[in-house]
Amino acid sequence: MSEKPKLAVFKFASCDGCQLSLLDCEDELLAVADAVEIAYFLEARTDQIAGPYDIGLIEGSVTTAHDAERIREIRQQCKFLVTIGACATSGGIQALKNWQDADEFVRSVYATPEYISTLSTSTAIADHVPVDFELRGCPINRHQLLELISSLLRGRRPTTPSYSVCIECKRRMTVCIAVARGVACLGPVTQAGCDALCPAFDRECFGCFGPKETPNVISLTNHYQQQGVDGDHLTRLTRSFNANAPEFKEASDLLSGEPPLADNGDH
Amino acid sequence: MNSAKPLVGSFVRIQKRDLQSLVDELKAVHDRVVGPREIDSAIVYDDLDHVDQLPIGVIDHQEGGVYRLTHESSDSHFDYVVGPQSLKSFLFPPHETISESFRKDGQWEIQAVETPATRIAVLGPRACDLRGLAIQDKVFLEGPYVDPGYKRRRDALFIVAVNCRRSVATCFCHAMDCGPAVTSHFDLALTEMDECFAVEIGTSAGGVAMDATSWEPMSETEVAQAKEVSVELEESMRNGTSARQMETGGIRELLMDNLEHPRWQEVADRCLSCGNCTMVCPTCFCSSADEVADLSGDHVRRERSWASCFTAEHSYMHSGNVRKTTRSRYRQWLTHKLATWQDQFDSSGCTGCGRCITWCPVGIDLTEEVAAIRGE
Numbered sequence: 001m002s003e004k005p006k007l008a009v010f011k012f013a014s015c016d017g018c019q020l021s022l023l024d025c026e027d028e029l030l031a032v033a034d035a036v037e038i039a040y041f042l043e044a045r046t047d048q049i050a051g052p053y054d055i056g057l058i059e060g061s062v063t064t065a066h067d068a069e070r071i072r073e074i075r076q077q078c079k080f081l082v083t084i085g086a087c088a089t090s091g092g093i094q095a096l097k098n099w100q101d102a103d104e105f106v107r108s109v110y111a112t113p114e115y116i117s118t119l120s121t122s123t124a125i126a127d128h129v130p131v132d133f134e135l136r137g138c139p140i141n142r143h144q145l146l147e148l149i150s151s152l153l154r155g156r157r158p159t160t161p162s163y164s165v166c167i168e169c170k171r172r173m174t175v176c177i178a179v180a181r182g183v184a185c186l187g188p189v190t191q192a193g194c195d196a197l198c199p200a201f202d203r204e205c206f207g208c209f210g211p212k213e214t215p216n217v218i219s220l221t222n223h224y225q226q227q228g229v230d231g232d233h234l235t236r237l238t239r240s241f242n243a244n245a246p247e248f249k250e251a252s253d254l255l256s257g258e259p260p261l262a263d264n265g266d267h
Numbered sequence: 268m269n270s271a272k273p274l275v276g277s278f279v280r281i282q283k284r285d286l287q288s289l290v291d292e293l294k295a296v297h298d299r300v301v302g303p304r305e306i307d308s309a310i311v312y313d314d315l316d317h318v319d320q321l322p323i324g325v326i327d328h329q330e331g332g333v334y335r336l337t338h339e340s341s342d343s344h345f346d347y348v349v350g351p352q353s354l355k356s357f358l359f360p361p362h363e364t365i366s367e368s369f370r371k372d373g374q375w376e377i378q379a380v381e382t383p384a385t386r387i388a389v390l391g392p393r394a395c396d397l398r399g400l401a402i403q404d405k406v407f408l409e410g411p412y413v414d415p416g417y418k419r420r421r422d423a424l425f426i427v428a429v430n431c432r433r434s435v436a437t438c439f440c441h442a443m444d445c446g447p448a449v450t451s452h453f454d455l456a457l458t459e460m461d462e463c464f465a466v467e468i469g470t471s472a473g474g475v476a477m478d479a480t481s482w483e484p485m486s487e488t489e490v491a492q493a494k495e496v497s498v499e500l501e502e503s504m505r506n507g508t509s510a511r512q513m514e515t516g517g518i519r520e521l522l523m524d525n526l527e528h529p530r531w532q533e534v535a536d537r538c539l540s541c542g543n544c545t546m547v548c549p550t551c552f553c554s555s556a557d558e559v560a561d562l563s564g565d566h567v568r569r570e571r572s573w574a575s576c577f578t579a580e581h582s583y584m585h586s587g588n589v590r591k592t593t594r595s596r597y598r599q600w601l602t603h604k605l606a607t608w609q610d611q612f613d614s615s616g617c618t619g620c621g622r623c624i625t626w627c628p629v630g631i632d633l634t635e636e637v638a639a640i641r642g643e
């Protein structure tokens with residue numbers, strides 16, 4: 001048998017939760033370590049094996065000029081580049097800064113703002129380099145992560161759904177909170193993969209897996225508005241973990257009437 | 268009081284309080300007895316130990332994208348109609364492992380997974396649900412390939428149907444010739460009267476189940492009164508507002524001759540392609556089968572799950588997606604359900620239960636779509 005494929009995990013602007021999902025695969029962790037060589041994973045081991053790598057998992061978004069440079073180098077080192085989580089895939093919750101004055105945040109948060117060097121936006125990895133596959137979620141689902149690793153090992157496409165959360169919601173027989181209680185839920189326009197976790201616990205879907213394929217976000221938000229849901233509430237709902245995902249952004253900009261500052265060329 | 272078994276086709280009367288002895292008898296001979304329960308703001312099927320758990324006095328209100336319950340002080344046991352679930356989930360479960368494969372010494376061994384069926388007695392299905400059941404029986408049992416899991420579960424299913432006394436605004440079983448009267452595919456069928464239940468015996472198993480319950484024969488006049496419940500409801504559905512209407516004459520040609528009608532784009536502008544309509548539909552039978560391998564690659568499960576023609580995955584063929592747009596997916600769904608289903612299974616694929624209207628998050632209504640294409 002040839003050498004084990006090399007797996008690397010890289011972090012950008014993020015909370016580390018998605019990387020932790022890999023460590024969270026307690027039962028399967030030994031099997032993962034058997035199947036791949038964990039060559040670079042600062043959160044898990046101090047030894048670092050130099051690239052190139054077969055699989056590169058990228059967590060986090062690009063928020064500094066240095067990161068924008070670093071992701072290009074990493075891309076060159078990785079055969080398959082996979083973004084993990086909402087930050088890497090769309091820019092994450094931190095992309096809320098795209099609608100605000102980032103310099104003002106820096107001035108008000110840090111004692112010595114001169115030390116901080118940041119871009120005015122938080123952007124997806126795919127805005128900087130080609131990405132081979134996306135694992136969605138905030139955080140990602142560990143079953144999907146294992147499916148990804150096991151498929152890449154066999155050279156096949158991972159089976160992760162691109163359809164709506166509603167399909168998973170109905171398969172687990174959860175009563176729809178949008179229809180039965182009038183709660184604005186993003187499930188119909190959000191990609192499945194969480195097994196409809198929030199509706200099963202009586203909470204609306206917050207869209208943490210990002211837009212599904214062919215999402216029709218504006219039809220949904222229009223409908224909720226007609227049902228009496230407050231427009232500001234819908235702006236906040238569509239502008240969270242995946243605020244910068246194009247279809248969510250289009251809907252929240254329409255609802256709020258304010259596009260991101262970065263779009264205006266102010267920054 | 269009678270001890271002989273009532274005959275198939277006959278009607279008997281039981282007092283309302285005696286419904287419990289029927290439930291007890293069903294519990295004694297089945298692994299599970301399920302019935303309508305009010306859970307999470309809806310009427311859903313769940314385990315039923317005691318008739319007190321039934322949503323007594325509960326009334327449902329349904330509109331496009333809206334479902335609400337209210338509580339009245341009446342002692343009516345069954346005056347809500349259908350909730351989001353139908354019999355489908357008992358016979359064609361949302362997830363099922365259908366086979367497992369093991370690799371040993373380079374050789375694959377494939378085993379079918381044949382879980383024995385749970386013997387379930389269901390209390391509460393309505394006429395539209397039984398029609399949905401008949402349609403799924405045709406799909407899963409009557410073609411050249413019989414679905415073994417469905418067959419095992421179907422053979423183990425006992426049905427206590429209920430005749431509706433009221434409809435909601437999304438019902439149109441009358442228009443699809445599927446209700447409101449229960450006519451077939453039941454073991455027992457209840458009609459709730461003021462003081463008692465009229466029980467129609469559908470099968471000999473149904474007659475046996477009545478053994479432990481005190482029942483009395485019904486006179487012809489009483490039977491006619493019980494039947495009148497459905498007749499009156501049907502009348503009010505045809506004339507009144509508490510139902511949708513759908514003109515079905517020539518519907519196959521209507522839809523198939525209008526595949527480029529602008530209405531398909533108008534509905535697609537609202538449709539979310541979320542798939543809720545297909546999940547709740549009692550006749551939708553599509554599934555996908557995924558091979559799920561463990562990390563070693565030596566153990567693979569074939570998992571079957573409910574699928575929907577509204578998803579991109581569903582219309583992915585070897586080299587691409589044949590239905591990229593929501594327009595083409597909605598049109599596929601509606602034309603199959605109401606038109607080409609006739610070619611495939613000799614009936615409509617719609618029972619008029621109205622679930623797809625109620626449980627559509629944006630309230631898309633197939634009766635409105637058909638009327639629009641008709642130019643009404």
Ligand code: SF4
Pocket residue numbers: 165166167169170174175176177178179185186187188196199204205543628
């Ligand atoms: S609760 Fe949300 S995710 Fe579930 S079916 Fe309703 S809209 Fe879809």
Ligand code: SF4
Pocket residue numbers: 544547548549550604616617618619620621622623624633
């Ligand atoms: S198409 Fe709609 S109304 Fe007809 S059976 Fe299916 S869910 Fe019921």
Ligand code: SF4
Pocket residue numbers: 537538539540541542543544545577626627628629630631
């Ligand atoms: S018709 Fe309604 S329930 Fe069906 S896919 Fe479209 S939006 Fe979803």
